[in-house]
Amino acid sequence: MAEQENSQNKLKSQAEQINLALDSVLSEDQAKELINGRIEDAFVMKAKVDIDNRSGVVMILFSTYKKKILELYSLIGNSPILRKIRTFEDYQQLSLDFVEVTNAGGIDTALSEIVGQAIYSMYNTDVIGSFLPFWEKKDTTNSILMMEQNVQKKVKATRVKIAAEVDKVSSVKFRYKNIMIGTVAPIKPPIEDEAFNSSEEGLPEGELDGEEMAPYERLIDNVAKRYSRMLECETMLSPVAGVEFDDLVEGQEILFRLPYQTSQEKATAQALELVDSEGKLKPLIGKFISIVYGDDSYHILAEGPSNTVIRSIEERPVRVATPKKLVKELDLNANEPLNSNAGLLIIGAVVAFCILIAILVIL
Incomplete structure (x- = not known):
């Protein structure tokens, strides 16, 4: 009986990991390689955010294969723990910090949601694809500038300052039995995100009426305006x-x-x-x-x-x-x-x- 239960648990675990892997990669073969640790399929961005008199941390998991956000966590508020968190921490330690902050309180849920949605909405497939070569070099300069502009616009804050680092990781290792599950809720994708690439309303500024701008040109254009x-x-x-x-x-x-x-x-x-x-x-x-x-x-x-x-x-x-x-x-x-x-x-x-x-x- 015990052996049968262990076998069922093992099959359930494998199925869960396969489902998580297929959410990020393009084939079952890639999924198996990912689960076996032969490839890394994602970047995790760890961002420290200061908004006027509030501070916070945002953690984003990007799929390099499907060029989409797999998960995004945003905690903004006045908790003193938030100010102690550093972006050079690995995602396991940062996950523990997120749980500690959530349990301690001092989180502005509404502001956390707005910031998360603002960041979510800017990272469409084209933008993520254009940033991947920079993230390979651990360069987040353009990403930071775009996030600052988007968050400031959505929050209507006087001052927004972001510092961020990226690491290449396995999305399955990040997501499977993550300590945040059940305690820290991820930000849900914006409703309009599904039509982001097809409707004029969802398109970033500078891409209306057939005009296309590279991400760096859009950053410059946003400043120039x-x-x-x-x-x-x-x-x-x-x-x-x-x-x-x-x-x-x-x-x-x-x-x-x-x-x-x-x-x-x-x-x-x-x-x-x-x-x-x-x-x-x-x-x-x-x-x-x-x-x-x-x-x-x-x-x-x-x-x-x-x-x-x-x-x-x-x-x-x-x-x-x-x-x-x-x-x-x-x-x-x-x-x-x-x-x-x-x-x-x-x-x-x-x-x-x-x-x-x-x-x-x-x-």
Whole structure:
């Protein structure tokens, strides 16, 4: 009797795992490989979310085969435990944290649902597919920017800040007998999500009337819509004292060079008061917003004067000039010829002195 019960339990367990696997992969053979641990079929994204005076954590499981969200968990509130959770934790530890937070209380259920739905609605098949190559490199930059924009729009918050990391995992290992089952409820897909790719209402902005935009273009477009005009500029570089991409922070002042060739470009420079009394072009100061990666280029976005947004494009990470550090570097460069000449004079004097001593000794 006991053997029969064990056999039934084993068959039930296998059936449950097969069903979970087939929800993510495309064939039974892949499902078997997944269950046996030969392949990993999913990414888990762990995101720390700050919304005005609330904080929270979102965990999303993506299928790499079907390019869809398998599960999404969202906990936002004022629980002190939420502030202690870190995105570098593995999903097993994060699952334990989710259970602890849920049992302790302090969760804003309505806000958690809104945030979860906002994130759910943005990840359609095309978007997930475009992000997969970046997630393979553990790059979540564009994903974060898109989530921040979507959440801020849905929640109508003053400030939304998200930090996120991704790990490649097995969806079956994540889902089968997960400790959160029965305690933490996953966010359900939005009702309109079924028609997301077919109805105009469900389409992301920038894809109406046959117009298609790549995800990175959509991110840039969403930023540009906040301003009256976009200025295409060159990044001012500072190889010695500049700030590296990873060290740039939101709101930091960085320098750009406005095009100054055509009559229109010169008129723009005059209007922005970037031309000095001698008719020379001054640097354009922008407040850093973000860097969007796409089309093998880095698109630097910054807030400019007179309700403008500045964009510059770099093919690789560079050191960006800032007002104070540029002045410092110019001072250093200005001193280089003097220091070099001084060194030559000293060497010349020493050589001349040695020659003089040698002549006196011979005499």
